[in-house]
Amino acid sequence: MNIKIKRDELVEYNVSELKGATLLETLNYIKTKIDPTLTYSSGCRSSVCGSCAVRVNEKEVLACSYKVQEGDVIEPLKNVEVIRDLVVNMDKAYEFNAKSKAWINKSASTPDVTQENEKLNEVQSDCILCASCYSACPVYAVNPEFKGPFSLTRVYKYVSDVRDSDAKEKIDVIQTNGIWDCTLCNECTMVCPQDISSKADIEKLRMKSTQYGYMDPNFGSFDGGLDFL
């Protein structure tokens, strides 16, 4: 069995010795037995640390949970700077969490969280920050400052939390380069290894935003044209 890995160029490796191996096991095999210069990231091997996301045949996967097939083409994530081979620089992507103020604003007294409250954002708090969604998102081609799927899911996690005392502050900051820039294409949902739908979270944030008096600026500009009359 042969697979190709995008390095400076596509390099083919024969991994016939392996049977039913995950991509991470395959990369480890290549690095320790064939070519120690092959460079990639990994951590927990069990789909929870978010280190090993790559693209296989143009679709984002966790290397540790993907079973290798004949002819697979392995590439680094998109929308991020490639440092070397499959290792990318996540600094800028992570910064969108800060720019989106994705954290709790503590209330003076913490209300009890009911089972129903907890279920509201249980799935969102499963996020492992692997950035598969970030890589799959087509918006970055037109807006590199888009706050992006994982940060917006984190914002939804906190604004839907009864313990948060200031949802408005977060809703305010995601109006620009945020929820209205999403095209609702659903690519993020398709690649999430934790079954999170950032697209659905963004739609819910849009509804919340209208409750705070914000309007879809795409409609706003249309209305704006009428102001001259």
Next chain:
Amino acid sequence: MQNKVLVIGSGGAGLVAALNAHEAGADVTVLTKDYPTRAQTSMAQGGINAVLKHSQNDSVEAHIANTLKSAHGIASEEEVKKLCTEAVDAVEWLDNIGVQFSRTKDGKIAHRRLGGASGDRACYAQDYTGLKILHTLYDQVISKNIEIINDRFLLDIITKQNKVEGVSVLNKRSGEVEVYSANAVVLATGGYARIYDKHSTNAVGTSGDGIAAAIRAGARVSDMEFVQFHPTALKNSSILISESARGAGGHLLNSKSERFVDELLPRDEVARAIHEEMQKGEDIFLDIRHLGEEFIDEELPQERKLAKLYENVDPVYDLIPIKPVAHYTMGGIEVDKNSQTKVEGLFACGECANHRVHGANRLGGNSLLELVVFGREAGVSAADYAKNISVDASVDKIESNNILDEINTYTNDINFYEARTALGDMFYKNVGISRDKKSLQESLKTIKDYISKLHLMGVKDKSKIYNTNLIEFLEFKNMLELSRLVLKGALDREESRGAHYRSDFPNENEAYAKHTIVDINGVVAS
């Protein structure tokens, strides 16, 4: 320079230390080997122990008693009391900052039973407890605008007259050695269970880098021979299946479908019972089928996913093949009541430290608790220390450069990856659940042989940019240094206690009810 606190490591302990040092007024920077949410903490599944106000049929005293019993006489009663008493506050704080704990019907944090506990005491977030705690801590750290610098591998701790002055790190992206000066340094770099290589539940980077650097800098370590084997890892991949599966009523079965041990005993006893069955040729399985699909999907969703993905079995319908593997290292850097090491201004917390709360065997649910309680202590202590001390900001990096230059001259006669695999296999067999003098001595001989041949095991990749071949060599070198200390402790301790089981000395011996303390020159006290 004043008030500068460096935190090395960005798992739960490091982030708690950073938050607390920041709150205590320090100027904090976190340096991490990868990225802040990729740490081992994300892999903790079962829960965090705390007797809360609404806990029924349980008490802080019972938590203390269970912890001390499991520690087999070598925990500090005072530190265990601190750990268990501060547990309520720790969990309430986590709840306050947004951790999504699972809830009871009346809106209280839910509890479940883990091994060795006399009550349902572990607070949990499905079986993603560590993941959700770690990510929530990270969100808090960015909310305080605390600086995090990614992709820095710790080389050495820089000291002058036994006082910390900073650290040297390898910038993985540029390949350059960088020096960070500081008034105080907190190590939160994790344990060393990857010595066991593929026979470990741990993440690949769990190579004890901080512990090895601390010894080189003059700190002491202790109880390195105590390595916890988790009873239930998946047979083929060593991926953890949480103890909460047994806590909820899961059974351990042999090939004849017989139960052979009380599944809720502490981990050392369960792991030993499994080991004995396996020695008889039995295959061992975890059976949770009777818990039902609804319960499994609600309480143990990750376990189902992992079993399907990595063992090709669905726990709702199938038995899960398991084996015990190395999971947690009780030993670590010696610290005092303020989490300070023997080096002034150098603090430690989390798995890399030995706060003497786990003794010979850690209880499930106490490690997430430890990282909050002692992460806080280390952070506050470091900030207090940093306020009152000034250091020369112009520390140099010559020594660390020398190490890299030296490694660059090593030849490639031996593939160190093969040596790493062999080391893990040998440790699992000879320094695992059962040990004896002969197997330990043989292993020590092999380790010394590896160390003497390091110059033949060089790094083939000569690139400066993101050289993971070099990083893995440095990790292997650290693991070899720590292997020797594990073996030294295991050889000296001619008794069986907790996780340290000597088949040639199967009983606990009062004469050894003490810690094995080691510095760079060897055993200093025991």
